[in-house]
Amino acid sequence: MSQTDTTALLASVASLVKTELAPLASAIDQEGVYPAEFLHKLGELGGFSAAIPKEYGGIELGLNTQIDITAAVGRECGSTAFLTWCQSTCAWYLLHAPNETVRRRYLPQVAQGKLLSGTGMSNTVKHLAGIEKIHLTAVREGDDYVVSGSLPWVSNIGTAHLAIVAASVGEEGYIMFAVRGDSEGLSLNPCPEFSGLEGTQTLNMRFKNVRINADDVLAHPDQFKAFISRIKPGFVLGQLGIGFGIIEGSLKTIRESNVTTAHVNIYLDEQENELAANLDSQRKEIAILSSQAENGTARIIDILRARANGSEATLAAAQSALLHAGAKGYLMRHPAQRRLREAIFVAIVTPALKHLRKEIHDLEQQTEMEAA
Ligand SMILES: Cc1cc2nc3c(=O)[nH]c(=O)nc-3n(C[C@H](O)[C@H](O)[C@H](O)COP(=O)(O)OP(=O)(O)OC[C@H]3O[C@@H](n4cnc5c(N)ncnc54)[C@H](O)[C@@H]3O)c2cc1C
Structure with missing residues (x-):
């Protein structure tokens, strides 16, 4: 990793934030404007891919640089910093997925901000910490799964987006998978109004027998833990x-x-x-x-x-x-x-x-x- 590269990248991010994001911060907060264009531009600069190797379209400057990028965004707008985290974290999941097919399929596009992506992992992380029941359940059909249930709030999603979520598979354990927002059987619905973070495109995801192909699975039950x-x-x-x-x-x-x-x-x-x-x-x-x-x-x-x-x-x-x-x-x-x-x-x-x-x-x- 070169310090010069990191400094140059952070300077470009700061300049983009100043010219394209700062003027929108109030509208994002108060009118619920979702800053899609800014996210795409940030992606082009490498704003989601600091922790991703060049092989997968990343800029390979490390996770700490990714945190600095998110902070540079958060200086002006916390909502967009959260979206930056959602996107870069989806790239992080894909990078570490044991299944090469899903990584090749989505990582370069997500890392570069061409395909925007939400992470709906809150319920699973809380479930694994003994706080709440798991909301999505999957039935295995060979290496594919059929998923039903709902997640109350997932940000940075839409019909043209990706989301990465997890479900329980009965006695087998859990799977983690990617799903496109326009998948058959998946509906995305608005949440009641929040007191902040309105511009994060936070929606309710309802799965009704959504088929998840094995190629979209990040981790099968034996890989999940x-x-x-x-x-x-x-x-x-x-x-x-x-x-x-x-x-x-x-x-x-x-x-x-x-x-x-x-x-x-x-x-x-x-x-x-x-x-x-x-x-x-x-x-x-x-x-x-x-x-x-x-x-x-x-x-x-x-x-x-x-x-x-x-x-x-x-x-x-x-x-x-x-x-x-x-x-x-x-x-x-x-x-x-x-x-x-x-x-x-x-x-x-x-x-x-x-x-x-x-x-x-x-x-x-x-x-x-x-x-x-
Ligand atoms: C603006 C916004 C954006 C968000 N974006 C995302 C996102 O992108 N992705 C994502 O995954 N999440 C997202 N979330 C969800 C967020 O991460 C939190 O999980 C969510 O706010 C709920 O946490 P909590 O602390 O209110 O729940 P808690 O209060 O910790 O948990 C309540 C849970 O406990 C259960 N419960 C109640 N009583 C009992 C009992 N006696 N025994 C057992 N269980 C019980 C309840 O049913 C409930 O499920 C978002 C939330 C907001 C507000």
Whole structure:
């Protein structure tokens, strides 16, 4: 990996974000505008493929660079940073899929943003953590599967998109597969209005006997356990890019606000220098964890703790920015109130803060029992 390449890429992303995304941020948030054109352009720059080898159409600069790209997007718009995560995470799943056919079929197009793709893995990840029942069930027919059930909210999907989801296959276990939005038997329906993230094209997916060809399967039941362990660290770490971007945007608001009201802002609990130092130390830790996630040596407990710390830091920074900005920041046209809603999303999207604390608690208990 070359530092020059990474710096040049991040500069191009920052410039695209400034000219093409920043002017849309309010419309994305308040009118539910879905930034498809921006996503395609970001894909052309390599904005989803930093962790993908050149062989599959990627730019091979590493997962940490992917997190930096997501952060550069999140500085201006948390919703689009989430979409960047959805797209790059689908590429991450495909890269690590044990089945070469599905990887060759979709990875280059997804990595380059030509085929937009959602990840509907929240239910499965929560199910595996003992939080809820699995919503999709599959019946095996040879190496194909027939899937029914529904997922309440999946972002970055549509009839011309792809989605990557999982289903249970009775006693056999689980499968993970890709499905096109216009597949027979699949219907996509709008969700009730959200208080943020409206421009993420978040839809309800209903499967009624949808046939999944073996060529679209990322992992069959006998491959699933190893596969989910392989992809989970990158899936979870990637979301930190959304939080880092929101923190950077919040720091900007704090600095701007201190130009005129520092004399009273100094009484607030969270000051710019502490928030910035915390961000800096989290980024250093994530750089190490990212390379571990790429070579498959990351410890899941470290990843979960880092993600929980990231959620807390994002909430703290976004709240502090609004407190610094005061009534001005409470105006609908000011980004501080939007960032606070985006920060809350970082803490409720799977794995939510409560989910992370549950998994960390369960792992700690297990370690204690093993030591006893
Ligand atoms: C704007 C937006 C975009 C999203 N985009 C995506 C996406 O792209 N992909 C995706 O996969 N998800 C997406 N999600 C979902 C998200 O990741 C979370 O999973 C979702 O917000 C639900 O989490 P929760 O914390 O509310 O659920 P929780 O409160 O943790 O879980 C509630 C679950 O527990 C069950 N339950 C209730 N009582 C009990 C009980 N006594 N025993 C056992 N179970 C019980 C409930 O039925 C429910 O299923 C999105 C959500 C939002 C708001």
